[in-house]
Amino acid sequence: MGVLAALAILAGLIVVHEAGHFFAATWQGIRVSSFSIGFGPVLLERQRRGVQFALRAIPLGGFVAFPDDDEDSPIAKDDPDLLSNRPLHQRALVIAAGVLANLLLAWLVLVGQGLVVGIPAGFSATPGVLVSGVQPGLPAAAAGLQPGDRIVGLAGEEIGGGQQAVAALVEQIKGSPERTLPLIAERGQQRLQLRLTPDDLAGIGRIGAQLQPNGTEIFRPARSPLEAIRQANRDTSLLLRRTAGGFFTLLTHFGETASQVSGPVKIVEMGASLAQQGGGSLFLFTALISINLAVLNALPLPLLDGGQFVLLLLEGLRGKPLPQRFQMAFMQSGFVFLVGLSLVLIVKDTSQLPAVQQLLGH
Template structure:
């Protein structure tokens, strides 16, 4: 059941993307001949007055078909309602509408999550947590009596306020004062203790006591029944996820060899979604918004066979005053499609092998 739910989420997100293209076409009165969800053989189809609607066997995709591509459509080549005869701005709106639809859908999902189950939120507590101490029993921390799980509440009488800066303050105090006494206020379970440490001098001239430090945070849920507040909270979470997604892809480009192995294919995404369904429906909502944002960001990349690649062709047309020859565009798009399909097959095989433990 959880796997089916995850697949259904992917299918819905693809439907939203293609529906964005379709609505942009219909609103502008551009001629369209097909609206298909999925690829492969048709499981269901309906021929409307102008458009053939279809649901196909493979749910990981879809397309909007135009009579521009059908020489037997009987529509004159100079018909102003053909997509290719529309101004560049009209065509750019059609191409980018799928991305906009995915972004809008993600925002609506997050706002709904705020109104219902709430969104996960990090809650900073005072102090800095000590998750681990070096195994060497001769470290400064061991001799001073620090233990894994302790929380450093203060340094030399100065309380550490909640927030990310607390870790930096402790690190700076330790590194800047080798061979000097530092007084620490420690919380250990329900006790508050006072310890002193003397950082040892390292080869780089800085102090060290042999501990790991991390933010003292817990994960809570924040929700609101007020629709106006929910709109604001949904926007904040949308901005956070979008920013993290863009930064993640930029990191992939900058450090491709180190991060390429982290790229997930459809199988891994479905497995991740299935696990979140078993966890909670709130997690599934967060998953849906995140994947919708990822679909938008991926599709806007200036790569052949993606929406971003088609926008690049429109940009070149605007600069040249005329489009690139059709054979050039077709060759680039077909090459890009083959590369994307090849990458998809590779990711499916790799993720399947990982899941079954071969």
């Protein structure tokens, strides 16, 4: 059930993103030829008011197509309702609408969390910091840490509880690049003494592990809808800053951070784990993935919304569209890159699943 919930959320976020493009176009009277979830051959389709709604075979995203892209379209090239014949600001709204839809959805989900689950009020903390995930090949894994371990001591000092303990531990790790730190971890009834040596990422230590407070998050009822909205504003802003910062670090230090990039398999695995935890976990997972989709699509890369926006900006600066041959080459290169990257990530993430590792004897 957890996997199904995660898959449903991921599919729903893709639908919301593409719906943003679709409704921004139709609201302005711009012709749309198809609304597709996935790529490749059509599995299911339905025609409605001249638009093809389709589910396709390769579940790696989706797209909204326009008659402008179809050389065999019976619609005249000078039709004023074609996207390419609309003013720049109308086309810019269509391109930006997918990102805006994901950001709006994330905010609405966090408002819903405040109204349904409540406002975060800390943790019923017990001493220690919980290791919720470990990246293979990085210092945490090399030290012997495993998901589910509880770090209770570092560098000869006991670790307290709650979010403050996580923040203090993270700061100590960040300030100790390439310095060996003795730590004490508990795994079930075992007490382990391990040695952790953070990598040096531009002068900042990192270990490749996800850390969280050891305990259960406490929620209290929102005093009013306004309080839930204010909390959602803060959480959305925080998640957006952290996500954008993460992508910036990836782009500026790709060699050091590429191993931390995850694909759809890892996302579904994480969502399934959160679904089993219940409470506000799925709300936060939905908001976080929606914001990640928004930031990812805003990057100025071919085939992504950001890449389309770059072409539109260049058209505005030149006063006329770029040559069609250049635009096609730009988009096709992006398609090959994104599909290739997705396949690599799927293989990598699948090989790291516990069941596959067990099958391989690791």
